[in-house]
Amino acid sequence: xxxxxxxxxxxxxxxxxxxxxxxxxxxxxxxxxxxxxxxxxxxxxxxxxxxxxxxxxxxxxxxxxxxxxxxxxxxxxxxxxxxxxxxxxxxxxxxxxxxxxxxxxxxxxxxxxxxxxxxxxxxxxxxxxxxxxxxxxxxxxxxxxxxxxxxxxxxxxxxxxxxxxxxxxxxxxxxxxxxxxxxxxxxxxxxxxxxxxxxxxxxxxxxxxxxxxxxxxxxxxxxxxxxxxxxxxxxxxxxxxxxxxxxxxxxxxxxxxxxxxxxxxxxxxxxxxxxxxxxxxxxxxxxxxxxxxxxxxxxxxxxxxxxxxxxxxxxxxxxxxxxxxxxxxxxxxxxxxxxxxxxxx
Amino acid sequence: xxxxxxxxxxxxxxxxxxxxxxxxxxxxxxxxxxxxxxxxxxxxxxxxxxxxxxxxxxxxxxxxxxxxxxxxxxxxxxxxxxxxxxxxxxxxxxxxxxxxxxxxxxxxxxxxxxxxxxxxxxxxxxxxxxxxxxxxxxxxxxxxxxxxxxxxxxxxxxxxxxxxxxxxxxxxxxxxxxxxxxxxxxxxxxxxxxxxx
Numbered sequence: 001x002x003x004x005x006x007x008x009x010x011x012x013x014x015x016x017x018x019x020x021x022x023x024x025x026x027x028x029x030x031x032x033x034x035x036x037x038x039x040x041x042x043x044x045x046x047x048x049x050x051x052x053x054x055x056x057x058x059x060x061x062x063x064x065x066x067x068x069x070x071x072x073x074x075x076x077x078x079x080x081x082x083x084x085x086x087x088x089x090x091x092x093x094x095x096x097x098x099x100x101x102x103x104x105x106x107x108x109x110x111x112x113x114x115x116x117x118x119x120x121x122x123x124x125x126x127x128x129x130x131x132x133x134x135x136x137x138x139x140x141x142x143x144x145x146x147x148x149x150x151x152x153x154x155x156x157x158x159x160x161x162x163x164x165x166x167x168x169x170x171x172x173x174x175x176x177x178x179x180x181x182x183x184x185x186x187x188x189x190x191x192x193x194x195x196x197x198x199x200x201x202x203x204x205x206x207x208x209x210x211x212x213x214x215x216x217x218x219x220x221x222x223x224x225x226x227x228x229x230x231x232x233x234x235x236x237x238x239x240x241x242x243x244x245x246x247x248x249x250x251x252x253x254x255x256x257x258x259x260x261x262x263x264x265x266x267x268x269x270x271x272x273x274x275x276x277x278x279x280x281x282x283x284x285x286x287x288x289x290x291x292x293x294x295x296x297x298x299x300x301x302x303x304x305x306x307x308x309x310x311x312x313x314x315x316x317x318x319x320x321x322x323x324x325x326x327x328x329x330x331x332x333x334x335x336x337x338x339x340x341x342x343x344x345x
Numbered sequence: 346x347x348x349x350x351x352x353x354x355x356x357x358x359x360x361x362x363x364x365x366x367x368x369x370x371x372x373x374x375x376x377x378x379x380x381x382x383x384x385x386x387x388x389x390x391x392x393x394x395x396x397x398x399x400x401x402x403x404x405x406x407x408x409x410x411x412x413x414x415x416x417x418x419x420x421x422x423x424x425x426x427x428x429x430x431x432x433x434x435x436x437x438x439x440x441x442x443x444x445x446x447x448x449x450x451x452x453x454x455x456x457x458x459x460x461x462x463x464x465x466x467x468x469x470x471x472x473x474x475x476x477x478x479x480x481x482x483x484x485x486x487x488x489x490x491x492x493x494x495x496x497x498x499x500x501x502x503x504x505x506x507x508x509x510x511x512x513x514x515x516x517x518x519x520x521x522x523x524x525x526x527x528x529x530x531x532x533x534x535x536x537x538x539x540x541x542x
Contacts, residue, residue: 052501169497173416181420184489185427185434188416189472192493340432340472 033153037160041168042199043206044069048165062165066158080229087227106262190337197329204290205322209239211285212277216249219273225253226260239281240318242301246281250274296324390440394488396461397438399512407505414498416489420481429478433468435491442485448477457482469495469513 023031044065051061108125164171172191179187213236220228231253238245250271257266296304301321308320391408394400400411417440420426426437429449437444439460446456446464455477458464464479469492499506 049497049500053503058501169414173414176416181418181424181426184416184418185431185491188489188491188493189432189434192491195493 029153033157033160036157037164039202040069040157040161041164042202044161045165045168045199046203059166062162065165066162070158083229084233087230090226107258186337186341189340190334193333193337194330197333198326201290201325201329202322205240205325208281208285208289209236211289212236212239212281215277215280216253216274219277220253220270223266223269223273225257225266225270227256231256235277237318241305241321242296243298244305246274246278296321296328300324300328390488393438393440393461397463398516399463399466399509401512402508403505407502407508410502410505411490411498411509414490414494416491416494418487418489420485420487422481422483422485424481426479426481426485426487427465427475429476430474432472433465433475434472435468435489435494436463436465437479437487437489438463440486440488442487443482444479444485444487445482446477446479466513466516468492470517 048058048061048065051064052058056064105125111125112122172195176184176188176191213232216235217228217232220231225231231249234252235246235249238249241248253270253274254267257270258264301324304320304324305317308316308318308323310316312319390412391405394408394412395403400408403411415438418426420442426444427433429447439458439462441460444458444462444464445454446458447454456464465475467473468475469490472492495506495509498509
């Protein structure tokens with residue numbers, strides 16, 4: 001009896017995994033829309049629940065929250081986009097014509113002088129930096145031109161988010177309904193726990209990244225580092241990648257400062273500030289936002305980043321760790337659920 | 346339905362219960378007819394839920410909100426609803442049929458429950474292993490009401506959730522009181538046996 005149950009569960013999981021892999025392989029973009037919509041609905045649903053608890057019908061609460069989120073996004077974009085655009089343009093200008101052309105040769109002379117004992121005579125820093133950053137701007141322009149094409153995906157994601165917010169519970173109930181009686185309570189218990197842990201984890205990493213982004217922006221603004229908003233956004237996104245993310249953001253901030261000022265004077269303060277933010281994150285923000293049970297082993301993180309990078313490039317590297325976290329939450333809840341119900345020993 | 350010839354072969358008991366508690370399962374071609382029966386079924390379910398002590402004091406709209414979160418399950422005769430030792434997740438309300446509550450360790454039936462009765466309510470507050478098994482004595486339809494549903498009810502409809510929690514607590518407190526009384530009676534009997542007057 002027990003062996004049959006185990007075999008059935010193993011077969012079910014195998015079929016589920018094969019179906020998931022096939023679906024991602026064949027209709028990856030549509031799966032991505034659904035996953036992003038799920039992510040949004042996980043983040044927004046507590047507010048919809050709260051509005052419902054105040055007596056508002058769920059469909060109205062979902063509509064209001066979608067409109068509020070959309071409005072907030074548009075307001076932020078309205079104020080932030082011109083600032084961000086100016087900062088990107090200013091940075092490009094510094095790199096292409098102005099300050100960098102003046103500051104880098106001076107920097108190169110200082111470095112060559114400092115490294116003279118190694119026999120270094122030329123570093124060709126200007127050409128190398130221009131090539132590297134030129135490529136980056138090309139990529140940014142490509143992304144900008146692709147935004148129009150992305151619009152349809154955005155609209156589809158918004159519609160999916162709305163329906164997941166409104167009918168998510170009904171959908172879950174319908175899915176549970178098709179589970180055979182033998183596994184019914186077990187499935188219900190596991191899905192409820194996954195739902196809870198996943199929601200907490202996703203809201204946690206988003207909150208953590210936002211706090212880091214805001215702290216970095218404010219700190220860079222206080223230190224009078226140019227492009228502070230851009231650095232804040234980089235820090236926020238980079239925070240998704242443990243270990244590698246924060247040093248990358250610090251490196252970006254230091255580079256901008258060096259390019260602008262033509263000296264390393266501000267670099268120690270910037271690095272000290274990033275270390276302070278890191279300490280604050282590790283000791284206060286993360287323990288409050290992300291459950292310790294979802295902490296990943298450094299080796300898992302490294303391999304997740306490598307696999308993400310190999311499969312989907314930079315975006316893959318960025319989202320590899322959160323996806324690894326999601327997989328950990330789902331699999332551990334699944335395992336403990338199966339164990340509690342004695343389906344596995 | 347009259348045109349469903351199969352109904353004639355059904356045992357009498359099931360026929361009666363089907364007509365009282367559930368929608369006849371036919372391929373009804375007319376939308377209005379199916380609508381009519383759906384409303385009829387909904388009325389039956391609400392009547393059933395109104396009779397369950399934990400939903401006492403809930404209005405029609407509130408009962409409808411509860412009905413929306415309940416899980417309707419159907420079990421064949423002899424099929425386990427849950428087994429002794431499984432983690433308990435919640436309770437079941439019998440819509441139709443009969444459920445036998447069995448203590449497997451002693452191979453004895455503790456109770457036989459019928460429509461409108463409920464079992465497993467202790468698990469609404471913790472996930473302790475079930476102390477007995479529940480199996481369908483005949484083809485049985487039940488409504489499952491579980492911890493996650495109660496939590497969701499408390500989050501989204503606190504006025505309903507609080508009432509349900511209050512009633513559940515009252516039932517459990519009553520049961521605890523009765524168990525205490527029984528315990529005291531047995532202790533005094535035991536004492537009198539050991540120390541005769």
